[in-house]
Amino acid sequence: MISFVIRLKSRAHFVLDRGLNARGEAFVGTNARRRKQARQRVAIMIAIFSAVYLLIGGRLLQYGLSEPVLSASIGGNGHAIASRPNIMDRNGELLATDLHMVSLYADPRRIVDADEVVEKLALVIPNLDWGDTHRKLRSPSAFQWLRRQLTPRQQAEILALGLPGIGFRPEKRRFYPGGATASHIVGHVNVDNQGLAGMERYLDQQGLADLRAAGLTDDARLAPVRLSIDLRVQNIVRNVVAKAMTDYEAEAAGAVILDVETGEVLAMASVPDYDPNAPSRTLADGSVDKDYEKGWFNRISNATFEMGSTFKSFTLAMGLDAGKITLNSVVDASRPIRMGGFTIRDFRGKNRPLSIPEVFQYSSNIGTAAVADMVGIDGHQQFLTRLGLLSKLATEMPGVATPTQPRTWKKINSVTISFGHGVATTPLQTAVAAAALVNGGYLIPPTFLPRTKDEAQALATRVLKETTSADMRFLYDWNGQRGSGRNAQVDGFHVGGKTGTADKVINGRYAKDINFNAFVAAFPMDKPRYIVLSIIDAPRTGENGGRTAASTAAPMIKAIIQRVAPLLGVQPRFGTPEAEMRLVDY
Known part of the structure; x- marks a missing residue:
């Protein structure tokens, strides 16, 4: 119990x-x-x-x-995805546009094994720098670029690797469908889509860069920018100058076509050139190809040359406009001119008095010097300044070169400048001044943007009398029919112009066996609509073995006009204008 x-x-x-x-x-x-x-x-x-x-x-x-957080907001340049406007030619053909791309970045703080990441990325990305990539992956920073602008296939393959700490950022890449065709006009951009050259740089200078900095162009659709150039004509001009450089074994060549009534540049090519889609090229050893980058140099607007006998056009126009000579005037070219220790001679001179058309036809240095002496040193300098040949050219194209001239003009300077030695100008401004000789005497600033005749007339400055311009049209036509311009003649299009063969300046001295050749032409001469100027630097040979402008630069003009004149709407006219007028009268 x-x-x-x-x-x-x-x-x-x-x-x-x-x-x-x-x-x-x-x-x-x-x-x-x-x-x-x-x-x-x-x-x-x-x-x-x-x-x-x-x-x-x-x-x-x-x-x-x-809102979703875009990877573009993670580190790096905050404006790398900013948009740029499409660039088109005068007919609406695309010259430059944006493509959507992605770029690879890493957050080193989240990288588990840097060696593994480098090894796997090297399987997808060609030419990956192992050492540099490994250094970035071990960096204490939160953001490191690994490779810019990948292809969609590369992005997919990297995503399949499943690497932590690796991400992609949307970007835009500039694409130029025409490649090198208009590279010196359109220019190119850097990896951040910022304009570095040509009209791309011009757009940034006009406020696009400021809009980018303010973040106002990231996803905005900007209105396309039309240029004055005609892509069809541009392609022909580039092909002709590239072929001439090869055929004539020259260092470089170029050409430009200008509308004499509006100042619009319809085509401009300079070779060697480059592909703006790949403005730089890396060699096998990892160094930059400097020879390839020489193609960036635009010899039409960014370089100055002594333009040789093309300057005789301006000297005779000066004498005509000042009333010192007429087309019926005769100057003594029977003997060389000795001045200041120099002797001025004619190349294949006639050793007799010459009329003004003969001075132009035979390209007489003696006769041209006599005309310059009639006008005087001050008048000569003032006339070339009025034509814009001694000052920097005003146009949209960045990087235009500034002409060079003697610090003090003496009589010997005036004499040599009269036939194209002693003053160096850009080929583009030579073409602009030549347009004033044939368009009625108006100097019109050149443009790479579309311009109407009325807009051009509002900007034009009269630099010659109408009668002087008519006389120069006669001289250009005369030389095209009887003189050195015959090699540029195209049946039906009445091409006139003036050759220029100058001894090239090397290390401050004239080289007797190396030429810089040019030809400035206008067509059709009964009513000129276009100026075409060609240059070729240091040709070793030419048509029939010659090395002068008549054998090199003039055939380039002929090849260009034969192909572009129909595209520009110029109707061929056979026979002389005088003959056609007589037929109408009867």
Whole structure:
């Protein structure tokens, strides 16, 4: 019995003592207390888990409702994805546009194994610099570019690798469908889509760079920019000058076509040139190909040359405009001129008095010098300044070269400049001045943007009398029919012009066996609409073995006009204008 009572008490876990303790409260058994604590702990755990899940759910909801964060906002240049306007030719043909690309970056803080990342990326990215990439991946920074402008296939292959700490950033890459065709006009951009040369740089200078800096062009569609050039004509001009450089074994060549009534540049090519889609080229050893980058140099607007006998056009126009000579005037070219220790001779001179058309036809240095002497030193300098040949050309194209001239003009300077030695100008401004000789006497600033005749006339400056311009049209036509311009003649299009063969200046001295040749032409001569100027630098040979402008630069003009004249809407006219007029009269 005693043992039974003890067992019962141990199982009851409480002692009944009048049912109440000293405070009048019921004793709580040990099991009940433990159950109550367990329930409290479970309730606390439920509350904690509920709070965590509510927090996670709230964050997910926040992310779902918020705008997506583009990888473009992570480090790097904040304006790399800025848009640029399409560039088109005068007919709406595309010259430059933006392509959507991606670039590869890394957050080195999240890279687990830099060696593994480098090895796997090298399988996808050609020519990956292992050392440089490894250094970037071990950098303490939060952002490192690994490779700019990947192809979609490369992006997909890298994504398949599943590398932590590696990401992609959307960018835009400039694409030039025509490649090198108009490279010196259109120019190119850098990897951040910022204009570096040509009209691309001009656009940035006109405020596009400021818009980019303000973040206003990231996704904006900008209106396309039309240029004055005709892509069809541009392609022909480039092909002709490239072929001439090869055929005549020259260092360089170039040409430009100008509308004499509006000043619009319809085509401009200079070779060697380059592909703006890949403005730089890396050699096998990792160095930059400097010879390839020489193609950046635009010899039509960014370089100055002594233009040789093409300057005789301006000298005779000066004499005619000043009233010192007429087309019927005769100058003595029977003997050389000795001046200041120099002797001025004619190349294959006639050694007799020459009329003004003969001075132009035979390209007489002696006759031209005589005309310059009639006008005088001050008048000569003022006339060339009026034609814009001694000052920097005003146009949209960046990087235009500044002409050079003697610090002090003396008589010997005036004499040599009269036939194209002693003053160096750009071929483009030579073409602009020549346009003023044949368009009625108006100097019109050149433009690479479309311009109407009315807009051009508002900008034009009269620099010659109308009668002087008519006389120069006669001289150009005369030389095209009877003189050195015959090799540029195209049946039906009445080409006139003037050759220029100059000894090239090397190390400050004239080289007798190396020429810089040019030809400035206008067509059709009964009513000129276009100026075409060609240059060729240091040709070793030419047509029939000659190295002068008549054998090199003039045939280039012929090849260009034969192909571009129909595209420009010039109708061929056979026979002389005088003959056609007589037929109409009868």
